[in-house]
């Protein structure tokens with residue numbers, strides 16, 4: 001298995017971080033903490049931005065950060081990285097989990113040895129970590145996706161979801177809330193015909209998009225709550241006769257989606273700042289490893305430029321609400 005290692009020290013944190021010139025305040029954080037980030041997959045542009053945000057934070061509090069992870073978004077692919085990091089006695093592991101349960105025994109073993117575990121982006125079951133740094137409230141992401149696609153397809157017709165991997169905790173939670181939102185009477189003319197899985201693989205997502213259009217000739221929209229999926233779906237549709245007929249929306253990065261917004265394939269989509277997500281996760285990990293917090297509800301910690309953050313129910317820390325991007329604002333964002 002390939003074991004790429006990326007050390008990132010110079011990446012800049014993006015737009016949403018406030019107070020540009022203000023020196024970071026790392027109250028109570030020990031120096032020299034070894035903190036390893038394990039993304040869902042190493043080559044996913046979204047995960048790269050998040051990891052870079054984490055490395056920026058680690059640089060601020062003078063820790064020793066690194067990024068290791070698999071090239072595919074499979075849970076079993078993450079296990080050997082967790083085991084190696086455990087053997088190396090990292091002080092903290094910050095992981096975007098590819099499965100809610102499969103990683104738990106390995107992460108528990110790490111925690112038994114005193115290693116602090118933070119999930120970010122995609123959670124495990126709560127017993128697999130001390131803190132989950134969530135990008136935004138999962139219910140509002142899921143409901144928000146349906147509200148957006150409903151607007152784009154005029155509140156009626158067939159639509160499909162193009163997800164990431166079938167086991168992805170984050171996508172599955174959002175899809176559950178999408179289905180919940182769909183039960184409301186205002187969506188009675190909308191029909192979810194299929195949930196397809198592109199595995200956060202560009203080519204597979206592209207082929208799945210093609211398959212959806214062939215299988216459902218009346219399709220009016222594709223919602224892809226994954227940055228890899230939405231970019232692949234938009235690329236396919238932008239050069240197909242479905243352009244202008246099938247709406248594409250979901251969750252994506254402004255830089256990957258800009259061309260498709262400009263050429264009219266995509267009218268609107270959503271996301272948060274992945275760099276800020278990684279940054280917050282690194283501060284959570286460092287505070288755990290320094291003993292300033294234990295992961296209990298109600299505890300607060302200092303998250304550098306993001307200010308003071310408080311741990312909520314089940315060890316969850318929330319970054320903030322997502323942004324909707326469209327032609328009117330996309331050029332204000334560069335990530």
Ligand code: RAM
Nearest residue numbers: 046164225226227228251
């Ligand atoms: C993909 C991944 C990630 C998700 C984003 C929106 O990059 O699936 O987990 O949060 O999309």
